[in-house]
Amino acid sequence: MALEIPEVVIDRLPIYVRALTVLERQGRDVVNSQELGGKLGVTPAQIRKDLSYFGRFGKQGRGYNVKRLLEELHQILGITREWSMVLVGVGQLGRAILGYGGFAPQGFRIVGAFDVDSAAVGERVDGLEVKSIDVLPEEMRQLRAQLGIVAVPAASAQQVIDMLVESGVKAILNYAPIAAHVPPDVRIKDIDPVLALQSMTFYIKESGAAP
Amino acid sequence: MALEIPEVVIDRLPIYVRALTVLERQGRDVVNSQELGGKLGVTPAQIRKDLSYFGRFGKQGRGYNVKRLLEELHQILGITREWSMVLVGVGQLGRAILGYGGFAPQGFRIVGAFDVDSAAVGERVDGLEVKSIDVLPEEMRQLRAQLGIVAVPAASAQQVIDMLVESGVKAILNYAPIAAHVPPDVRIKDIDPVLALQSMTFYIKESGAAP
Numbered sequence: 001m002a003l004e005i006p007e008v009v010i011d012r013l014p015i016y017v018r019a020l021t022v023l024e025r026q027g028r029d030v031v032n033s034q035e036l037g038g039k040l041g042v043t044p045a046q047i048r049k050d051l052s053y054f055g056r057f058g059k060q061g062r063g064y065n066v067k068r069l070l071e072e073l074h075q076i077l078g079i080t081r082e083w084s085m086v087l088v089g090v091g092q093l094g095r096a097i098l099g100y101g102g103f104a105p106q107g108f109r110i111v112g113a114f115d116v117d118s119a120a121v122g123e124r125v126d127g128l129e130v131k132s133i134d135v136l137p138e139e140m141r142q143l144r145a146q147l148g149i150v151a152v153p154a155a156s157a158q159q160v161i162d163m164l165v166e167s168g169v170k171a172i173l174n175y176a177p178i179a180a181h182v183p184p185d186v187r188i189k190d191i192d193p194v195l196a197l198q199s200m201t202f203y204i205k206e207s208g209a210a211p
Numbered sequence: 212m213a214l215e216i217p218e219v220v221i222d223r224l225p226i227y228v229r230a231l232t233v234l235e236r237q238g239r240d241v242v243n244s245q246e247l248g249g250k251l252g253v254t255p256a257q258i259r260k261d262l263s264y265f266g267r268f269g270k271q272g273r274g275y276n277v278k279r280l281l282e283e284l285h286q287i288l289g290i291t292r293e294w295s296m297v298l299v300g301v302g303q304l305g306r307a308i309l310g311y312g313g314f315a316p317q318g319f320r321i322v323g324a325f326d327v328d329s330a331a332v333g334e335r336v337d338g339l340e341v342k343s344i345d346v347l348p349e350e351m352r353q354l355r356a357q358l359g360i361v362a363v364p365a366a367s368a369q370q371v372i373d374m375l376v377e378s379g380v381k382a383i384l385n386y387a388p389i390a391a392h393v394p395p396d397v398r399i400k401d402i403d404p405v406l407a408l409q410s411m412t413f414y415i416k417e418s419g420a421a422p
Contacts, residue, residue: 007410008219010410010413010414011406011410013409013410013413014405014406014409014410015390015406017409018388018390018403018406019390022390039390040390076413077409077410077412077413077416078412078413078415078416078417079409079412083408083412085408092303092306092307092310093307093310093311095303095307096303096304096306096307097404099303099304100304100404102388102403102404102405103404103405103408106405106408106409108405108408146415147408147411147412149404170415171408171411171412171414171415173404173407173408173411177229177313179226179229179230179233179250179251187411187414187415189407189408189410189411191402191404191407192229192313193308193311193313193314193360193384193402194225194313194314194317194319195222195225195226195229196384196400196402197294197296197314197317197319197358197382197384197400198224198225198228198288198290198317199218199221199222199224199225199288199400200358200382200384200398200400201288201289201290201294201358201382202221202224202287202288202289203221203382203398204289204357204381204382204398205288205289206289
């Protein structure tokens with residue numbers, strides 16, 4: 001059944017989780033699709049349809065129980081447990097990623113950091129000793145991380161991604177600006193700020209004078 | 212007409228641009244929706260449908276002219292011109308963004324950098340003098356940037372976003388992990404690596420043993 005759910009639906013679930021988490025912290029017990037949609041720029045009908053893939057949540061006209069819906073979404077997304085990640089690329093971007101405070105509270109922990117640059121190897125960054133990319137395969141046997149983060153330049157990204165896949169990584173967060181290839185059983189998501197910018201310029205291209 | 216096009220379609224166009232740019236560099240003249248879809252994990256029918264919003268491209272069974280389709284997509288997305296951006300937040304992440312080589316080749320130029328931290332103010336980072344957030348409104352009258360990048364901690368992000376909006380910014384790239392509010396005429400895209408991770412764990416949560 002899971003295979004029939006469109007990927008765009010899965011992509012929206014973490015956004016619902018984020019909004020519901022805020023509501024839960026505010027002590028809210030119930031929210032309806034109207035209000036949730038208003039917060040997220042999604043139609044209420046879309047929210048109801050997205051959730052309908054996973055069974056019945058909430059009663060007609062009564063809204064959703066915030067705590068219960070949040071728990072269900074955590075289960076669905078597989079984020080009730082902790083996930084281990086390895087980072088490849090400890091340049092400026094890689095250091096920002098290692099220092100990023102948003103991963104740990106959500107259960108994502110960077111357990112290994114690798115780089116090609118022998119100057120960086122051996123250095124401690126945010127409590128982790130940077131290791132050489134050459135020892136990635138053997139280190140991975142101990143770390144057993146299922147997630148990889150790629151923060152290397154475009155030119156070496158595909159090679160690094162191949163190494164991660166061969167080492168057993170099943171999902172990759174790719175910061176390198178390339179359209180990478182992975183086998184069908186491996187997931188990849190690109191963090192490409194240019195793609196986000198280009199999809200916004202569509203909307204503003206005719207507004208106001210060019211600077 | 213533009214308003215009727217689903218946002219998910221607009222979000223895919225930059226991905227097509229990226230793939231077509233690679234094909235153009237390889238000297239390819241023509242590509243069909245089958246091959247393009249194969250490269251991107253999108254069905255050929257989806258590609259044809261997405262492009263059909265903008266008129267007729269390519270002839271039945273002949274594929275798309277790579278150069279012409281690329282030019283059309285550049286026009287549609289408004290990326291034939293250069294765009295100016297201001298960055299707020301010159302911490303570790305902000306510095307990685309300033310040093311990121313992927314913006315300029317795509318026509319996105321950071322023309323101003325601002326921070327609350329008085330220690331950072333006055334420093335030169337990647338050729339830009341960091342200015343105090345207090346002077347953002349007056350600086351913006353000269354810079355006339357339509358795009359803003361937010362790389363400040365979550366706690367101050369909404370306030371910074373409000374300042375950018377008041378200063379005339381029409382599109383915001385938000386790296387802070389908050390669900391920010393903007394007026395209806397302002398676009399915002401979140402760069403949130405956790406959302407990307409959470410949408411991948413859905414697919415791998417039952418594969419293999421937990422680490």
